[in-house]
Amino acid sequence: MNMIVCCKQVLDPEAAPSTFKLDAANNRMVQPPEIKPVVNPYDEQAVEAALRIKDKDKAANKITIISLGNNLARDVVKKPLSMGADELILLEDPAFEGGDSFAVASALAAAIKKVGQFDLIFCGRQESEWDDGQVGSGLAELLGIPSVTIAKKAEVMDGGKVKVERIVADGYQVLEVSTPALITVSNELGEARYATLKGIMAASKKQPVVWKPADIGMDAGKVGAAARKSKIVKLFQPVKEGKCDIVSADSPAEAASLLAQKLRENKVI
């Protein structure tokens, strides 16, 4: 089975909020120099989902990673290779910067068409910078294949269909999907495996394939920010203010009554 996993390099979502900075004039996030980028955690779990399929038959299954961006840190984007993926394709060019979900999905779709044969595509359910959660579904639409979102398990069945357990509000659904298909993976899949030193050394021998817009048949002037379908009107950091009123009274009953009165005045109850 040929599997493709889309992995994005993101700002470390565990970075302290105080390090998070915006370029408000241009409606952009700023990468703080002291914070190292990481692979989007949901995307790591997408890699894990593919690896669990590959574990069953290493020779019969192949995993290709595709990452899109500019100035991608090699020690970050090569992590899926060190976990056990086979190949890495980087869509890396300044022109790819500033894209929205549509722009990213369009470039990924063009790259996947160039790759050619595939059975399954895995994406993280969303990426941690914008949390849009649209690239997976959009990519499936552009490729004309079915998608199953927010999966916690994916297993290849006899006959080639894929059984997917999909998270819903009160449990999970079990679905079967024919290939080719796209699956977005949620954190309920469980922890992604660590890289290993042997994996890192094997990854050192693999050079990523780098594709520019022209390599995937796209005009550099019509990708990234230029391909956006959405426009950010205003980007700002909400200011959170904490205020504490202490309700004091002579007796607990009186305090409770005063508290209820205040909550009602503030339309909490």
Place this chain on the structure above:
Amino acid sequence: MKFQGVDYYCIDDLLSTEEKMTRKMTRDFMEDVIKPLVVDAFHSEQPVEMRKFAPQMGELGLIGPFIPREYGGPGSSYVAFGLISQEIERVDSSMRSFAAVSAGLVMFPIWQYGSEEQKMKWLPAMARGEKIGCFGLTEPNVGSDVSSLETVAAKKGNKWIINGAKQWISEASIADVAVVWAKTSQGVKGFLVERGTPGFEQKFMSKKGSMRAGDVGELILNDVTVAEDSMLPKSGGLKSPLSCLNMARYGISWGALGAAMDCYETALNYTGERKQFRAPIASFQLVQEKLVTMLIEITKGQLLSYQLGRLMDAGKAKPTQISMAKKNNVGVARMCARTARELLGANGVSLEYSPIRHMANIESVYTYEGTDDIHTLIIGQDITGISAFGGGR
């Protein structure tokens, strides 16, 4: 937030992609899996269960990373081994002791001085974390002066009879095999003594004030009889155990910086948040001086370790250069631990913060694998050509 590293001089730019990936992998594992365990282990002096965690560390390649693939190791660079040591000791020195003992003091001598059968029997299993080893050189009466070993091995037929005692041995009570150094009629030789051999006792030492999260103990050998092929055939003379110490000292030189980094990071964060006199204490000049001193010394130590690692990878490192890095960087860690403890005020004596634990651990590191003074004399002898070890006085 996870530790982002201390890199004031852009030393990361000197590291390869794979070296950075190795550091990140080790950091993630240590922070996720081991770090939550060390405070309780230290407090109770109940060591982190290496029987449970060694296989995980082995799977990741953290045990004997420089051991060649043909013997089950990953065959990585010495810089990668250094970065692994740094990230392990950033969490706790006793864990780095386990890694350094396994790699430098047990796997290295088997690899260098063992027979092919010994290598194939032990190295792959140790690299996987299925077997654990320890190194028996130090004795109750023999520390720095290793030429005065009292443990002896006598040949009787096709067997060796070993008698003696070894003390302050990391992983003593849990080891499956001990590399025991003993005087013989053929000079100092290394022997592989397996757990359960009659007359071989492995004891845990309690009531320590340092390395409380790790296994430290003693080995007692009372007429221990081992087969002829238990001897490491290529070992001979003191240079054999001393070459092992060089490997472990190299790991320590990086590891100590990990402890120093954790102390610096803890102090930096704490002083930025702790307010006295209506201001963060980091705004006071005396506090800034201490933070800057820590950072400068860590940065110099990083450059020392980095270049030493490259020399190791090129096969050009001299033992005296390893001594310099061990002496300097452990000294840096000792200073940083004490300074960070001081900056944390009363909270600095609580195990809820790491500096007091690092401070206690580093006292062991300052003394073991060649005391600070011994490394001074090693370098002194190298630059003057005159031994100042005082032998014969």
